[in-house]
Amino acid sequence: MPLLEITPHPPNGFPVPQICDPVTDSLDEMLLTAWMNKPGPKAWVRPWRAKFKHNVEATWSKIRTLIQHVVGKDTSTNLIISTPQQDNTFTTECNPPPWHFLILGLSQEATTFLVNLQVISTPEIMVFMLPFIQPTPTFLCTLENFTLPDSPESNTIVTNIVKHAIQSDDLIPDFIRGLDPNPDMLPTLINLIHITSIHIASNVTRKHTLWNVYCSYTPTFLTLEKHFLWCCLICNLHFCSKDHGMGIVHLGKKQFRCMGCKSLDHPTGLCPFPVILGWLGPKPQLVASLPAQLTSTPKPTRGCSSTRGGRGAPCGRPSRGGPCH
Ligand SMILES: [Zn+2]
Known part of the structure; x- marks a missing residue:
């Protein structure tokens, strides 16, 4: 078998695309049940720029060869x-799900190795x-409108x-206490809230800054479903400040949605993957053909850790079918 050229694992690991929709989103119900009932170790594999289509033999063949090689x-x-x-859901999304193939038939050791x-x-x-x-993703939401520079x-x-x-919220303490009675849980979660910023061009002459909100701790009780509720409560908060205006959640059609890695915390033009050392996928130059709004200078140090919002996601998270950023 010929040698396979693979991008080396970066010292601090790859960015983690924050997939906020269930990976089974839009999957045919009967197939989903059948897959759930399959015995043995299982894992998911999603191609770059995944898009559901009926004729996937070429992609399937490449994935199979790749896994066999690895x-x-x-x-x-x-x-x-x-x-x-x-499933039969009508969608106008330009890159519709389901995006994930199921890997079966490997030993637990080989499956874990792949994951x-x-x-x-x-x-x-x-x-x-x-x-x-x-x-469970760590991304909670994106905020905008604060009168602050990118720093x-x-x-x-x-x-x-x-x-x-x-x-200051009334509902969140009850929500967290309902999942874990430990009084230290909410302070721990709050303590691990952190922010990264992104600076994007909103038109030819204007740039503006947005702030991604993450909670880096994911306790076991925050299943994907509970995480959506947690996000929902966060999105409904009032982000008031005395000096810097009021932040609002970047929702609906404005929600970022990277076409490449499917993360929700950056537009396609700011995807951290094409700027990884040794990247062998599509080069950043291809991104330059996208509209100006999407072609801000990639900042690889910005966190790639986010959540998608789509079917099954709460609180005005974007329905798919909007523009693909
Ligand atoms: Zn991306």
């Missing part, structure tokens, strides 16, 4: 890459690996505004 022919004798089928790779980038195909139990100091100010908004 885990070895002998280990992958029983490998099955199950192809997703879409731990996070990302496999080769000149032929680039894929994201996910455990079968979908990880670390501003991020600290916004962090404090968000923390204060959570502390």
Whole structure:
């Protein structure tokens, strides 16, 4: 078997695309049940710029060859890459789900090995690996409208505004206490709220800053479903400040949605993956052909950790079908 060129694992790991929709979103119900009932170790694989289509034989073949290469022919004798089928929901989304293929038939060791790779980038195909139990994202929402420049100091100010908004809320303490009676849980969560900023061009002459809100701690009780409720409560807060205006949540059609990695905390033009050292997927230059709004200078240090909002997501999270940013 020829040697395979793969992007090396960055020292601090790959950015984590924050997939906020269930990975089974738009998956045919009967197929979903059948997949759930399949025995043995399972994992998900999603190609870069995933888009559901009926004719996926070429993609499927590349994924299969890739996995065989990575885990070895002998280990992958029983490998099955199950192809997703879409339910009958009408969608106008330009890159409709389901996006994830199911990996079956490998040993637990080989399955865990694949999942731990996070990302496999080769000149032929680039894929994201996910455990079968979908990880809960850390991204909560994006805020805008604060009268602040793009700076670390501003991020600290916004962090404090968000923390204060959570502390002042009536519903959130009950919500968290209902999931975990430990009185230290909410202070712990609040303490781990952090902010990253992104600076984007809203038109040719104007740029503006937005702030992504994350909570880096995901207790086990924050399943994907509970996480959506937690996000919903956060999105309904009043992000008031004495000096910097009032932040509002960047929702609906304005919600970012990266076409490449599917993360919700950045537009496609700011995707951190194409600027990774040794990246073998589509080069950043291809991004330059996108509209001006999407072509802000990529900032690889900005966190790529977010949540999608779509079907199944709460509180005015965007319905798919809007513009693909
Ligand atoms: Zn991205």
